[in-house]
Amino acid sequence: MSAPILIAGGGVGGLALALSLQERGIPCELFEAAREVRELGVGINTLPHAIRELAALGLLPALDAVAIRTRELRYLDRFGNRIWTEPRGIYAGFDVPQFSIHRGRLHGVLWRAALERLGPQHLHTGKRLAGFAQDGRGVTARFEDGSTRRGRALIGADGIHSAVRRLLHPEDGGIRWNGIQMWRGAVDWPAFEGGDVMIVAGDMTEKLVLYPIAEGRSPGTRLTNWVVCAQIGDPARPPPRREDWSRPGRLEEVLPHVQRFRVPWLDVEAMVRATPEFWEYPMCDRDPLPWWTQGRVTLLGDAAHPMYPVGSNGASQAVLDARLLARLLAETTAPRALKAYEAERLPATREIVLANRRGGPERVVDVVSARAPEGFARIEDVIAPEELAAIAKGYAQMAGFAR
Numbered sequence: 225m226s227a228p229i230l231i232a233g234g235g236v237g238g239l240a241l242a243l244s245l246q247e248r249g250i251p252c253e254l255f256e257a258a259r260e261v262r263e264l265g266v267g268i269n270t271l272p273h274a275i276r277e278l279a280a281l282g283l284l285p286a287l288d289a290v291a292i293r294t295r296e297l298r299y300l301d302r303f304g305n306r307i308w309t310e311p312r313g314i315y316a317g318f319d320v321p322q323f324s325i326h327r328g329r330l331h332g333v334l335w336r337a338a339l340e341r342l343g344p345q346h347l348h349t350g351k352r353l354a355g356f357a358q359d360g361r362g363v364t365a366r367f368e369d370g371s372t373r374r375g376r377a378l379i380g381a382d383g384i385h386s387a388v389r390r391l392l393h394p395e396d397g398g399i400r401w402n403g404i405q406m407w408r409g410a411v412d413w414p415a416f417e418g419g420d421v422m423i424v425a426g427d428m429t430e431k432l433v434l435y436p437i438a439e440g441r442s443p444g445t446r447l448t449n450w451v452v453c454a455q456i457g458d459p460a461r462p463p464p465r466r467e468d469w470s471r472p473g474r475l476e477e478v479l480p481h482v483q484r485f486r487v488p489w490l491d492v493e494a495m496v497r498a499t500p501e502f503w504e505y506p507m508c509d510r511d512p513l514p515w516w517t518q519g520r521v522t523l524l525g526d527a528a529h530p531m532y533p534v535g536s537n538g539a540s541q542a543v544l545d546a547r548l549l550a551r552l553l554a555e556t557t558a559p560r561a562l563k564a565y566e567a568e569r570l571p572a573t574r575e576i577v578l579a580n581r582r583g584g585p586e587r588v589v590d591v592v593s594a595r596a597p598e599g600f601a602r603i604e605d606v607i608a609p610e611e612l613a614a615i616a617k618g619y620a621q622m623a624g625f626a627r
């Protein structure tokens with residue numbers, strides 16, 4: 225049997241790759257730094273082009289059981305006036321849905337499938353990659369506990385603080401923060417607007433993102449994800465606290481921002497106050513890299529292209545990376561496959577990273593608030609529908625999910 229593909233990182237990207245390799249009969253070993261796999265995070269959106277890939281892995285029913293099929297995306301100003309509405313997923317004519325889902329539950333679906341299909345002996349927890357060495361025939365991964373493992377290739381799917389990326393690019397400029405802090409929580413709340421609508425509301429300095437991610441525990445409720453974003457810092461400086469997906473947020477810090485929003489059918493402040501725990505995370509990414517691949521080693525997902533979470537692309541692009549890489553590894557030698565993978569995915573994801581820095585599709589809210597900071601009666605008096613459509617549809621085209 226050929227040497228396995230080594231995967232560092234068992235997040236969404238690493239697991240999607242492990243499952244895709246298994247589907248093609250390619251042996252792999254996955255190494256996750258965390259000792260224990262827990263369902264962490266809050267809401268995340270996954271777009272139809274990525275769901276199509278997960279459906280090909282037979283995961284659609286498992287995802288459907290824990291997620292919400294997003295029907296509509298609505299952009300509002302901070303007074304609740306409607307700027308733009310578009311159907312999503314199957315409601316926009318795709319053959320598969322867009323899912324709004326708890327990141328931990330998405331991760332759980334992938335982890336359980338990997339356990340079942342690959343077997344626990346190929347999924348190693350408590351294994352933090354610390355280094356690697358490669359020669360003409362293979363690569364040796366070294367872990368923090370001193371153990372090593374030999375493989376055909378090493379894929380760094382180890383997230384925004386990737387060790388593989390640091391080893392490949394010691395000169396990398398580090399995390400970039402745009403000065404925006406995000407507070408993210410989820411709470412059971414009465415369903416609004418049919419229970420499957422995603423809302424982005426706000427202006428240039430503060431935004432509110434709301435979407436249901438699962439059925440609630442009592443009838444008529446949904447587990448509702450909320451994100452409040454506010455410009456609190458200077459983009460030229462590092463974030464006030466290290467970017468950590470599990471850092472608790474403080475009510476007194478988020479409330480002043482929440483109180484600026486008026487959503488007619490939802491008491492946003494009451495919902496935030498009722499959320500038992502929530503988290504803060506600075507909106508950050510890294511500069512796109514000039515290359516990802518060195519011989520038998522490459523990067524995937526957030527390790528390769530961390531991006532601002534606007535436009536619902538983080539998890540989706542990691543899945544697309546994984547599917548292409550597995551297909552290429554089935555077709556050719558590891559070094560060639562890794563190069564071909566980079567040639568296709570690096571330029572595509574680079575564009576998304578840069579577009580997200582400009583605000584992604586959420587720029588419609590910025591444009592309207594700049595022209596009508598105190599709200600409007602008729603959107604047509606503020607901006608032409610063609611201009612709105614150009615922003616929203618242009619982004620979908622670029623990110624590969626336009627119809």
Ligand SMILES: Cc1cc2nc3c(=O)[nH]c(=O)nc-3n(C[C@H](O)[C@H](O)[C@H](O)COP(=O)(O)OP(=O)(O)OC[C@H]3O[C@@H](n4cnc5c(N)ncnc54)[C@H](O)[C@@H]3O)c2cc1C
Pocket residue numbers: 232233234235236237238255256257258264265266267268327351352353354381382383384385386387388408469470524525526527533538539542
């Ligand atoms: C705990 C957590 C919570 C998150 N919550 C949200 C959220 O609420 N909303 C959102 O939009 N995005 C969230 N994300 C990010 C989101 O999952 C990613 O942007 C996206 O899914 C791409 O996934 P990825 O697999 O590339 O990276 P990640 O999902 O970040 O996975 C990377 C994995 O690599 C592991 N790892 C790190 N270093 C090493 C190492 N040296 N060796 C081995 N393994 C290593 C990490 O423990 C992690 O499991 C979260 C990520 C994490 C890790």
